[in-house]
Amino acid sequence: MEFDGNITYHQCDSYADKPADRAPEENEHNSQARRFAQYVVYTERGYPTVPPTIHPERIDATRLAIASMSLESFGSVFGDIHQQLASYQDGSVERPLEIPAGAMSDEALLYRKDVYLGLDEIATPLESPARRLTERYDIDLNAPPTGDLSGYDAESWRAYADDLESLLEETDGELSKGVSLEVVSPLYIAYLDANGDEHFTSVSDPLEREADTLIELPVLEARSLAEFRAFVVHTLTCQIRDCFVRMGVEPPEAFRVLGYGDFESAEQYITLEQFPRYYDPGETGLL
Numbered sequence: 001m002e003f004d005g006n007i008t009y010h011q012c013d014s015y016a017d018k019p020a021d022r023a024p025e026e027n028e029h030n031s032q033a034r035r036f037a038q039y040v041v042y043t044e045r046g047y048p049t050v051p052p053t054i055h056p057e058r059i060d061a062t063r064l065a066i067a068s069m070s071l072e073s074f075g076s077v078f079g080d081i082h083q084q085l086a087s088y089q090d091g092s093v094e095r096p097l098e099i100p101a102g103a104m105s106d107e108a109l110l111y112r113k114d115v116y117l118g119l120d121e122i123a124t125p126l127e128s129p130a131r132r133l134t135e136r137y138d139i140d141l142n143a144p145p146t147g148d149l150s151g152y153d154a155e156s157w158r159a160y161a162d163d164l165e166s167l168l169e170e171t172d173g174e175l176s177k178g179v180s181l182e183v184v185s186p187l188y189i190a191y192l193d194a195n196g197d198e199h200f201t202s203v204s205d206p207l208e209r210e211a212d213t214l215i216e217l218p219v220l221e222a223r224s225l226a227e228f229r230a231f232v233v234h235t236l237t238c239q240i241r242d243c244f245v246r247m248g249v250e251p252p253e254a255f256r257v258l259g260y261g262d263f264e265s266a267e268q269y270i271t272l273e274q275f276p277r278y279y280d281p282g283e284t285g286l287l
Contacts, residue, residue, distance in 0.1 A: 028272060035247035053214045053262075056243040056255075061179045062115050062213040063236035066229065069181075074229050080187045081111050081215075085222035100201060102193045107219040109191035110263055114203075114211035118182030183207060190216065213239075216263055234259055238278075245278065258283055 038049040052058055066074065075082070080096040087093040088107075099106050137156040188203035215232065222228055237254075238261030244251040246265055259281045260266055266279040277283045 028268060028274065029248075032246060032248035035243075036249065039247055039249075052210045052212050054243050054246070055212075056240045058117065058212040059236055059239050059243065061117055062181070063233055063240070065117070065179055065181050066236070067233045069229075071226055071229065075225050077181065077184050078113065078215075078229070078232065079225070081113060081217065082222050082225055082228045084111055084187060085217070085220060085228075088219055089221060096187055097189060097201065100189060100191055100199070102199065103189075103191040104194055104196075109189050110216045110218055112185075112188050112190055112200075112214060112216045114185035114206075115213040115215060116182045116184070116207050116209070117212040118180055185211070214262070218260070218263070235261060238262075239265075241278065245275070 035050075035054070038051075041047050041049045042055075066078075069077075083093060084096050087095045099109070103109055137159055183206040185206055186203055189201045191199055191201075193199060213236070215235070217232075217235070220231075223231075234257070237257055238259045240261075241251045241255045241257060242261040242265035244255065246268070250256075258278060260279050269275040269277060269279050
């Protein structure tokens with residue numbers, strides 16, 4: 001690193017300069033250091049340095065939002081992925097998505113849904129100041145714009161959003177109760193072809209921003225809708241565990257659990273000897 005703060009080259013006797021020349025374990029150590037640095041900058045400086053889908057706080061907000069949904073609401077949002085998985089056990093269940101013709105097999109794939117979070121500011125400790133802002137800018141929160149500002153007073157909405165963002169930065173209040181699922185993408189598939197190349201079935205992005213959480217599930221027994229919801233909540237708990245493990249940090253006690261979290265982490269736990277078998281719920285002596 002030069003005196004101006006720019007990294008101009010890499011020099012270290014402990015491992016190769018190029019990632020391609022390093023052992024997988026060495027690359028994982030480098031990845032852990034990078035993720036930990038991103039998280040420290042986020043927690044101590046507030047900069048958005050942590051990618052959303054490995055952001056423990058965003059994943060936890062998704063987990064809490066899903067756990068608080070009624071079973072009916074959960075089914076309306078995630079019923080398609082539950083139905084897709086149920087079709088593997090019951091041939092009479094119609095699949096929302098056909099298995100791609102180029103897939104290596106019917107089971108060598110992941111079913112995915114992207115989750116975008118929203119904040120109901122009126123359901124948080126910001127209720128009083130938020131209501132004052134709506135009066136100041138003549139904003140009707142029951143009819144918010146959905147990306148297209150035609151027909152709305154765009155300047156008022158932008159001013160309201162800017163002032164609300166400032167309030168969010170200043171408050172130390174508990175905001176989790178106001179977090180909800182703003183929108184969830186349609187079901188789509190990530191799969192490997194016969195050559196081992198990764199592909200994705202087409203899906204449109206519901207919003208013009210990155211998703212806050214990725215739910216990706218392998219083929220598994222769907223069971224009842226209530227059991228499936230519990231499994232999704234547990235999977236998100238395991239994803240949070242993975243976030244901390246993959247930055248080289250012991251997870252908070254509430255997230256020291258076993259089970260499947262995200263696919264990339266499960267692959268690392270299987271292939272790298274430095275990791276315990278966190279993905280295996282039947283493993284003993286790890287926690």
